Amino acid sequence: MYNSFIPWRRYSGGMWDACRKAYGKAIKISCALSAVILLVVMVGAQAASAQTRKNAAPKVYPNNLTMDSAQPSVDSVFLKQMRTRMARVRATEHRPTVGLVLSGGGAKGAAQVGALKYIEELGIPVDLVCGTSIGGLLGGLYALGYNADALRSLFMNQDWDRLLTDVVDQKYIPYSTKMYNSKYVLTIPFQTAIDLLNSGRQDREEYKKQSFVSSLPSGFAYGFNVNNQISSLTVGYQDSLSFSALPLPFVCVASDMISCKAKNWGSGSINTALRSTMSIPGLFDPVRTDGMVLIDGGTRNNFPTDIAKAMGADIIIGIELSDMMPGFDEVNNIGDIVSQMISMLGTDAHNKNIDLPDVFIKPYLPEFNMLSFSAKAVDTMIVRGYDAAKAKKDELLKVKRRVGSVASSKDDASRGGKQFNNATDISVTPVTLSSIEFEGISDKESKYLSKLLNFEVGDKVDRAMLDDVMSRLQATNSFSSITYSLLGREEPYRLVFHCKTSPSNSIGLGFRIDSEEWASILLNLGLNTNSLMGSRLNLTAKLGQNMKFDAHYSLDLGWMPTINFNASVFRYSGNLGIGTDALKYGVSYWSHRELLYLTDVRWKRSNFKIGLKNQYNNVDPNTVFGSIISSSLSKDALRGNYIGAFLNGNYYSFDNKYYPTKGSSLSFSANYDFIKSGNPSFHPIVALGFDWKSVFRIGSRVAIIPDVHLRNIFSTGDLVGSDGQVYNGVSLLHCNFIGGSMAGRYTDNQVPFFGIDNVLMADEHLATASLEVRVSPFKKFFLSAEGGFVQSRDSFVDMLSSFSPDIYAAGLSAGYNSGVGPLKLDVHWNQVHKWGLYVSFGYDF
Template sequence: MMCYHLKICKSEKSKPFILLILRLEIINIQMPRLLLLAILFYLSGFAVNAQDGPKVGLVLSGGGAKGMAHIGVLKVLEEVGIYPDYITGTSMGAVVGGLYACGYSAAQLEEIALTADWDILLANKTLLSNIAIEHKDFYGRYQLNLPIEGFSIGLPKGLIEGQELSEFLIRLTTPVHEINDFDNLPIPFRCIGADIATGDPVVLKSGFLATAIRASMAIPTVFTPVKIDGRLLVDGGLVHNFPVQDVIKMGADIVIGVSVGDSLLNEDQLGSLVDILSQATFIASYKETQRQITYTDYYINPIVKPYTTSSFNSGDSLILRGEQAARMQYDVLKALADSLKQLRTFKPATLPKIDSSFKISSISVEGNKVFSDELIIGKLNIPPGSSLTQVELTSRISAVYGMLNFDRVYYELLHGPQGNTLIVNVKETTPGTAAFNLHFDSENGAGLMVNLTFRNLGLNNTRLLLEADIAETPYFHGNYFLYIGKNQNHAISIGAKYFADEIPSFDFSGTKEFIYKSKLTHFYFNVQNTEFRNSTFGLRVFSDLNTLKPVVGDSLTRLFKKLTYTNFGLRPYFNYNTLNRKALPTHGKRISVSGTVHLYMNGNLTEPTAEFVDIDPNYTLLSFDAEYEQYFPVHPKITLFTSHIIRLTNFKEGKTNISDYYLSGGFKPNFMLSGAFWGADKYEFKLSSFYRGAGGIRYAMFKSLFLTGAVNYLETKYPMAWMGDDFFDIIPATGKDRRLGWFLNVTLNTLVGPLSFGVANEFGRQNFHHYLSLGFNFMNSHQF
């Protein structure tokens, strides 16, 4: 069917003109489409200035990941030669539209969408390498995190704060940071939010662009709301998902609208509670969208099923869907472009040029009430006059967020002739948090980890941490941490750790002889450097209290009834960690080097046997420990890894306590001084000086399913034997100087942590060791 629509248009700067729109309505099996052919002509001999001809407005709807189809439409519009004069967008339409308004091309937007790590951007987490070294051990291993305010545990305002998403938008909008009026962007722009307190749509036309876009896509209960000008804003799609009239108000004479929204489900399709709740939430917005469609002159509705709002990893397919939908109207769009070019010229918007590095002349901190400017600026570590690249600046901002004292940290750069002013805006987290983690593994049993963290309790710039594992092998850690120094780049802490587990004793054939119940309390005072995010060095003063009781073994063969052991010592150390995540890291390295001097040791034996030699209180135990671990991505699906541990001590049998041995064996040993050896029983080898090396390969069979194969080697003779018997006792690993084992593991990354099943064996043994685990335990800050 063909119909004609006469539209009288008038630009503020131009003389009147008449726009005759020829509407061609074609009905196909799936849905009707309007192919709009615009024919423009002059009336009454008035000439139209090339810059003041009919203005084109572009409207981009919300729709989550489906909004990536907008990029495909933009590619076709650029191809035919149409560049919008105004843009409005909601939610994902605000992201695409806002960046296009900055001057990015469709090709650039496509590259951004396809290379972005959406799993990180849309998660309430950041890379482990972004977390401060003093917090890495506690980050990302809890399934549930709840705020504590006052004396009660509450619920978060949303599951995702979106720090990574905010950084992503801030980085991309850096060239327009100094533009507060969105009319002054390369393409004038508006985005829509919703006031959660009133339900009213809010048109965002000024302010900080990245924050406005983030507010427009703040899906309630998923993303936390964003406060702008005193109003708490959430996703505008709830009330105004397709802002056509808004682009007309901006001055658009011709409106091209692109909507990726689905139609309402019918009664038969509403098969679940989720379906009903979702439709009930957006039904009002759907009706408003249908009304707004009537104001468009050109309407494009990409078919995006079966993709959903969360299909961010299908960006290439969604962009193609948008391109296909626009190409179905290619002839009409091309005719419109050709007609408009007779009345005006189109000039593509370009991204404002900025320097490759920014000279920071001054720093201002906003939003902080509890944590001092000195602490934040000290973590930034940007001396006045420094020049930083975009990547370096983003890294420094991540260092502030990595302190875990803030829910969100974002920045603005205000350009000036003498340099740039860096404005750091922070949203402080609640004074306390409660975190919980259920975990299980076949070696250590089940447990519930509970973490209570309180900030600025007693003193400013402090953290009190109380962590307990209520389990078959219980654990407790209490720590009070205080940043000190002019730039808050040093810290002191005091704390205690408690471990309890059964320690077996094996004979040379690998048969268990005894089982001891060991309870160890480790007290410490620590001084360390915190200037660098991924490395630290310091000195620890410590004292251990250990009790050991035989629980298996008869009275004739046991060595004692009870041992109480205490020591006191010093431990200088250096730690470095750039691993990208705890579970299944794909790149980065971890280095740990320490030296220990036991200045005092004392043991008290109850009913020792005649053969047992008492602990020598005058003996000074020295040890040197070094660990190295690295992951190499050699393919998007393949990661190689290697790890090495060496321990050198002047350990002499009979002069020290069993707790001074390094306990090796099993998959996940969790005593204070212990480590894995695949193919052996848990704690099977009691080692003094040794070297352990491991290497392997991990293959990502699917997005969340991984297959890992590895070997490990244990050496107890060399290099110690080369250094002389005067210093080292060569103590074999249960009768052997060296051992070799292998390990095969399948891991599924789940919402509650890694679910792993593994099998291992030591070469030369017939028995296999099997292993099953879910979640994290307290000793495993990372997992192969």
């Protein structure tokens, strides 16, 4: 929302876009509030602690650090190792040691890359690196051998909107998951204690006391794409080790929410350290390890110059990004607020550490915040960082004179008399595998997942291959987190997938408001639905003018198609038209259906179902439509219980269900009813259907979208008797219906058509075709012009022999694809019903 009292800020669009996509849909608000509440509590705790220390002597923490550590004894070990290495540098190179310290600041870390570039150009050696948050990530990569040019390339070529989420490309998501996601605006996974206690999995002890509330998500994303990025860049140093053994000694800082102390990473897993130091509260899940719950290190020590000094740095160069005292008009959105609250929590350490650097570099970045990841903003900040370092030229040259001109440590150089190899970037250099392992899941699940791999032991793998496999695994929806490590110091490497199973249950919520049914709500309870295999149960209820309840049980054994049983009951009350009659008639009916079938839920772009069904339909004879059917056709057409078989299949490659920009949708269906209860003379009835819709793009903003539907009903006997009455074995289940925006909305056999409101009954053989020309003048906003026709006949021969549509239609529509469902306004006309208007907001169901 725009406030006229707050000036429009440069690049705010880019920041907001990144923020919106990172926090996502309705979760954006809840995660933001969670982050603010969390930080407020920690600020309160710190304020109370500060009050008790007000008149006390300055606290001296272990290892001479300015903030208390969660593991001081561990710190003392690696700090001693690093001081030993610095002593070796002094002894062999006869110069003082130089420490580089990088503060946190989110996207503003781009400025640190620019400053590093100028330091490199001056030829100043760096002997150790400390950092927090984005400074910890950049510092870690710098310590592993990535120079300023490489870091600039990473910043500039990154899709930050994707990196800050757990999103995978649509091509990896199973068809069934796509259909689920197109209905529910909010899905909340949850776990119960008994689920994990009975599962036999390795993580059951961690959850044995969890309740429903405690199993809810702790952040919008766990960091799937960030983890993949880190793992691809740190190969050769992914074993647990002392960070004094990196090409440059390195320490980064995270914050432990259990002890409210700093976690100083100087040993352990480099991947875990880099992920935890930048774990922004609310955006990313905390990192849980060794009894600690770790979040962004800026909340404890955002500018760790004290650690650099404790590591043995004689000279400290610090690049600091925080805004400890922003102006009134510089705290506006969630990015500004979270950034400022992180800075507030680290104020004590910041005030003690700010005077320690020998060279203090402060880029000028007032119009940017932690989420300013647009390409233009990043480029500007890199230039600002370079200029800020250049402004300190005299001080930096003074440092250079003290240390001399030393070859950069970035090229596998010898540091302190010892050779260190840089980390391997597998997007550039593929590596060989010695073994492939899965951690955190059962042997049976490991064997199942192994089938998803497109490589084996002895093969060379690169970033693209591992990203492909990781996306396949992530798309199963079975993991709350999944990461990988390439363990070993040199080839061949041991590939280990670290799996943490997700809560197996979920609650889904969807809503829709439109001019036909007014308001509807869709609720779903999924039990064991996120498991890799086994039994699953989905309970779904549609609440509104027309009710529907559905229970779906499935059994996935992993080695064969999934076995499904589905039972549903549906009630419809509304208006129904007949053929080209301009009038609509009141109708009410209810139906129940039971299905037993096989399907394969793991296919990505297609799906099939084959099985048996039982279906009952009952039309209220007291409604206008019911009385017409019973008097002019047959009373038996109002009700009946039918047993039959069915087969249907779908191919679906749209990138978005509602406003696709590419792809196609192709489906077919065949229903064969061969028994009617209580009617031994029933003639079997066959219904065949075919649907096709594709998107053809013209440039970046215009699309041509043809849409075709065919449906034909055949019987082994006559559908109409010699007396003109409809054959008594036929019911409304065996009639064609057309109209509205959704297929199957009011009846199973309903074919959508934009030019007809609600629904009308058609003849046994039906064909519709439409052509939409859609323009997108702005992002997520669409304008369309449509034209189409409907033709139906009671004879298949007549359908094929002549082209004479019963209804012509044209229409204009405008739509906006919001984060909680499309908003659409449709004005249309046909020669029978004349003008019509349809308005909707929300997902289709």
